[in-house]
Amino acid sequence: MRLVAVCGGVCMLWATLIGTTQLRNRYILPWILGSVLPCYFAGLFTWWHAPSSPVARRLLLTGTWLSIAVAVRHTSALMIRGWGWDLRVEVAGVPLALDFGLQILSRLCDLTVSILVVRLLALLPDGRYVFRHERLVLGALWGLVALPLLLPVAGMQMVTVNLVVFYYPEAWLPGLGAALLVLRCLRARSVGRPDIAALLPFASLAAAVLLARASSRLFRSWQGDDGILYFIGALLGALPYVSIAVTLVYAAFRHRLLGVDIELRRSAVYGSLWLIINSWYLGMALTLGLTAGLYLPVGLSLLIAVVATALFRPLRDRLNALVEQRVFGKRLSRFELLVQFGTTLEHAYDLDRLAPQLATALREGLRLSWVRVRLGGDGLPLYVAEAGEPPPGARPCEEFPLLYGQDALGLIEYGPKADGRRIEEDHDIGGTLARSAALAVHNVRLAAELSARVEEVQRQAAELTASRARIVHAQDTERRRIERRLHDGIQQELVALVAKLALARNRLNRGGDIDTALTDMQDDAYRVIDELRELAHGIHPPVLTDQGLVAAVTSCARRMPIPVTVQSQSSLSGVRFALDIEESAFYLVSEALTNVLKHADAKHVAVRITRDGGRLQVEVADDGVGFPTATTHGSGLTGMRDRTEAVGGELTITSRTGSDTGNGSGTGTVNGAGNGLRTTTGTVIRARLPEQVREESRA
Amino acid sequence: MPDPPSIAAPLRVVIAEDHYLVREGTRRLLEDTGEAVVLAAVGTADELLDAVERFRPDVVVADIRMPPGHHTEGITAAHAIRAAHPGIGVVVLSQHANENYAFDLFRRGTDGLAYLLKERIGEVDELLRALHEVVAGRSVVDPRIVEVLMGSHARTADAPLSRLTRRELDVLRHMAEGKTNRAIAEALRLSESTIEKHVNSTFAKLGLAEIPQLHRRVSAVLAYLRHTPTGPG
Numbered sequence: 001m002r003l004v005a006v007c008g009g010v011c012m013l014w015a016t017l018i019g020t021t022q023l024r025n026r027y028i029l030p031w032i033l034g035s036v037l038p039c040y041f042a043g044l045f046t047w048w049h050a051p052s053s054p055v056a057r058r059l060l061l062t063g064t065w066l067s068i069a070v071a072v073r074h075t076s077a078l079m080i081r082g083w084g085w086d087l088r089v090e091v092a093g094v095p096l097a098l099d100f101g102l103q104i105l106s107r108l109c110d111l112t113v114s115i116l117v118v119r120l121l122a123l124l125p126d127g128r129y130v131f132r133h134e135r136l137v138l139g140a141l142w143g144l145v146a147l148p149l150l151l152p153v154a155g156m157q158m159v160t161v162n163l164v165v166f167y168y169p170e171a172w173l174p175g176l177g178a179a180l181l182v183l184r185c186l187r188a189r190s191v192g193r194p195d196i197a198a199l200l201p202f203a204s205l206a207a208a209v210l211l212a213r214a215s216s217r218l219f220r221s222w223q224g225d226d227g228i229l230y231f232i233g234a235l236l237g238a239l240p241y242v243s244i245a246v247t248l249v250y251a252a253f254r255h256r257l258l259g260v261d262i263e264l265r266r267s268a269v270y271g272s273l274w275l276i277i278n279s280w281y282l283g284m285a286l287t288l289g290l291t292a293g294l295y296l297p298v299g300l301s302l303l304i305a306v307v308a309t310a311l312f313r314p315l316r317d318r319l320n321a322l323v324e325q326r327v328f329g330k331r332l333s334r335f336e337l338l339v340q341f342g343t344t345l346e347h348a349y350d351l352d353r354l355a356p357q358l359a360t361a362l363r364e365g366l367r368l369s370w371v372r373v374r375l376g377g378d379g380l381p382l383y384v385a386e387a388g389e390p391p392p393g394a395r396p397c398e399e400f401p402l403l404y405g406q407d408a409l410g411l412i413e414y415g416p417k418a419d420g421r422r423i424e425e426d427h428d429i430g431g432t433l434a435r436s437a438a439l440a441v442h443n444v445r446l447a448a449e450l451s452a453r454v455e456e457v458q459r460q461a462a463e464l465t466a467s468r469a470r471i472v473h474a475q476d477t478e479r480r481r482i483e484r485r486l487h488d489g490i491q492q493e494l495v496a497l498v499a500k501l502a503l504a505r506n507r508l509n510r511g512g513d514i515d516t517a518l519t520d521m522q523d524d525a526y527r528v529i530d531e532l533r534e535l536a537h538g539i540h541p542p543v544l545t546d547q548g549l550v551a552a553v554t555s556c557a558r559r560m561p562i563p564v565t566v567q568s569q570s571s572l573s574g575v576r577f578a579l580d581i582e583e584s585a586f587y588l589v590s591e592a593l594t595n596v597l598k599h600a601d602a603k604h605v606a607v608r609i610t611r612d613g614g615r616l617q618v619e620v621a622d623d624g625v626g627f628p629t630a631t632t633h634g635s636g637l638t639g640m641r642d643r644t645e646a647v648g649g650e651l652t653i654t655s656r657t658g659s660d661t662g663n664g665s666g667t668g669t670v671n672g673a674g675n676g677l678r679t680t681t682g683t684v685i686r687a688r689l690p691e692q693v694r695e696e697s698r699a
Numbered sequence: 700m701p702d703p704p705s706i707a708a709p710l711r712v713v714i715a716e717d718h719y720l721v722r723e724g725t726r727r728l729l730e731d732t733g734e735a736v737v738l739a740a741v742g743t744a745d746e747l748l749d750a751v752e753r754f755r756p757d758v759v760v761a762d763i764r765m766p767p768g769h770h771t772e773g774i775t776a777a778h779a780i781r782a783a784h785p786g787i788g789v790v791v792l793s794q795h796a797n798e799n800y801a802f803d804l805f806r807r808g809t810d811g812l813a814y815l816l817k818e819r820i821g822e823v824d825e826l827l828r829a830l831h832e833v834v835a836g837r838s839v840v841d842p843r844i845v846e847v848l849m850g851s852h853a854r855t856a857d858a859p860l861s862r863l864t865r866r867e868l869d870v871l872r873h874m875a876e877g878k879t880n881r882a883i884a885e886a887l888r889l890s891e892s893t894i895e896k897h898v899n900s901t902f903a904k905l906g907l908a909e910i911p912q913l914h915r916r917v918s919a920v921l922a923y924l925r926h927t928p929t930g931p932g
Contacts, residue, residue, distance in 0.1 A: 542797070
């Protein structure tokens with residue numbers, strides 16, 4: 001077969017060479033390009049990939065024989081017309097009509113090609129005989145080859161022989177092949193060959209076209225080589241070679257109808273089909289142009305050539321698109337892919353779903369072997385999705401980082417295409433999708449941040465409401481307490497004092513001594529004054545207003561029954577802060593000290609007031625028993641927190657009990673350095689307050 | 700500078716108190732004793748300063764809290780009066796049983812100043828005694844304030860007061876109340892010489908031995924008063 005192939009190639013080259021350089025035949029190049037070349041290459045191609053397939057062999061044989069035929073015809077034409085050789089030589093006295101012989105040979109080659117085409121067509125798709133009549137008819141066809149030798153012997157004139165043997169069969173044979181194929185298809189179903197039956201539409205179409213061609217070809221005998229009808233026939237004459245070649249190559253790889261079991265890159269299939277189609281197109285266009293040149297002025301024929309080119313162009317494009325779609329399957333256009341992905345993005349609330357959707361869309365859209373998509377990063381959890389199975393250790397062919405500004409929000413990477421090569425457009429689509437995906441991830445990130453903020457705000461709002469309610473409640477409780485102390489304590493004592501005064505007056509009226517009674521009453525009055533002072537101090541310590549935080553805290557510390565050390569930066573003495581800040585800080589200290597007295601069983605308390613980085617820090621540390629901060633929710637602690645947070649401060653409570661000396665809640669000495677307490681248990685309550693009160697809390 | 704006051708001559712007093720009833724009550728109480736003459740009774744710190752300039756009294760009795768601010772106008776006025784007229788004693792009457800106000804009053808010196816709780820006007824003898832003390836250039840601190848300080852635990856180990864014995868602290872407390880050695884001896888039921896010994900050892904422990912006798916007692920009280928970890932200094 002290799003020999004056949006080489007022979008075909010050489011013949012074609014030779015024919016092309018002499019056809020274009022020596023002969024002035026306008027049909028040569030279109031013919032070669034339009035039928036010989038596609039057919040030969042299609043045969044070469046299928047045979048190369050499936051050497052054992054009879055169809056492939058036949059196709060190659062047909063292509064080769066076409067080449068040989070065209071080479072023989074042109075060689076003889078060259079010898080006779082180009083060089084003017086007189087081939088009617090006499091060798092040893094016997095006149096030998098060599099030109100006639102060459103002509104016969106050329107005709108025979110054409111005939112053989114036609115027979116080969118018939119066999120090729122009739123035995124589609126697998127090239128094997130199925131029915132008896134096929135073997136009979138196809139075998140009998142070879143008998144045609146013998147006719148040019150036998151008929152003259154039988155006394156028939158050469159002209160008639162030509163007509164009977166060459167013109168008519170050559171015209172009708174492809175039609176016969178197609179008709180046989182139709183028959184084959186019709187009978188195939190009954191013998192259980194649905195694959196063959198499926199070819200019926202194709203077979204019918206081929207039969208119709210080829211029979212039409214045959215009919216037109218007949219006009220050649222009346223109009224001659226220059227007739228327009230002959231021209232149409234010649235035009236259609238290329239069809240069987242082209243259509244059969246295209247069909248076979250396509251069928252071989254798309255449906256494996258030929259039993260060709262090969263792994264082949266689809267792009268190669270597409271490439272060969274493209275070559276065949278475009279050769280045919282070129283041939284057709286040239287043929288039209290050149291043929292027109294025979295009858296019309298050069299300018300007009302040029303115009304016709306251009307028009308023909310333009311007219312055939314949509315046909316070619318349509319064929320190309322058809323082939324491309326057939327070979328590669330439906331490929332989403334860039335626009336469709338983006339639209340599809342855009343729709344996906346609309347529902348992209350969570351990256352968990354977006355990542356696989358993106359990977360799948362990209363893989364299907366670009367027909368990639370695998371796609372890996374990483375979404376997230378830069379504060380978001382990372383989601384990785386893969387479409388297709390990347391081979392272990394595979395390096396991606398392309399990578400698209402997802403960038404939003406300077407933020408890296410993920411990565412799209414993919415491997416080679418499942419079929420075909422990557423084109424510039426694929427790269428653009430990848431890039432566009434990466435940008436869209438980056439936007440989507442950014443949106444998801446924004447949404448996440450927003451949702452977190454909203455949650456935080458809601459939490460704060462709830463906490464604020466609760467804390468307001470607690471503060472109001474605490475205020476009400478405090479008011480009731482003051483009211484009780486005023487009514488039940490001070491007012492009662494004053495009433496008692498009035499009663500005592502009345503008694504004293506009575507005694508005085510009776511002339512008695514009221515000196516003791518007056519002293520007594522004075523003492524009572526002092527007690528009332530004391531109580532009143534204490535009550536007023538509890539409502540608001542005047543020293544806080546008059547002298548500030550440090551003086552008030554110191555004064556408070558002095559009245560504690562246990563030693564309380566007050567430390568403050570010397571820079572703090574005399575410094576006044578916003579009223580609310582001072583009140584909150586003082587309240588914190590006095591509440592903390594009260595708690596220490598109530599619960600801590602402490603020997604010593606250290607109060608520190610410092611100023612650090614624009615914040616006022618108040619710390620109350622004791623060496624008491626401590627308490628579990630996680631499970632303790634006393635109203636005292638809550639109140640302290642509320643008061644601190646109400647002015648924009650934050651409260652931290654650290655405590656170590658004797659039982660939790662190993663866990664990480666403390667740092668060895670819970671009370672921190674510098675407060676003078678040496679203890680392993682105890683509590684530190686620390687508030688950091690702004691130095692200036694916020695406007696809204698001042699109201 | 701006015702003449703040195705004598706026991707026989709009644710004290711010439713100016714009263715500053717914004718509350719009318721208290722003001723008039725104080726005036727009548729003082730005048731009833733016959734030991735004092737109230738030259739003027741005013742309601743604000745500004746009027747007080749005017750009256751002092753006009754009458755040049757021996758002593759001023761001033762409310763700590765007066766219009767317009769109702770904060771510590773009395774203390775401010777006391778400082779102004781002492782600065783302008785060192786011979787005029789000032790007794791500040793305060794409703795605050797808070798030592799910080801006393802510290803504030805004694806911030807620039809203790810001479811001729813007294814810090815008394817307001818209810819002391821009910822014990823007119825005590826008030827008169829304080830008037831006499833400040834006229835004499837000494838100072839008086841209300842027993843309640845001293846009590847707070849004595850009962851306080853807010854002290855550190857290296858404080859000078861921690862070196863005093865319990866008895867010396869008792870003596871110091873009485874000294875702070877402006878009592879003489881004899882009065883202290885009577886209160887503690889000890890001999891006057893014993894008290895004197897305690898007083899001297901207290902002075903020594905507080906590092907006041909070199910200060911003239913008259914001022915030692917005040918200084919001792921001050922040293923006591925000022926001794927706190929964050930006491931204003």
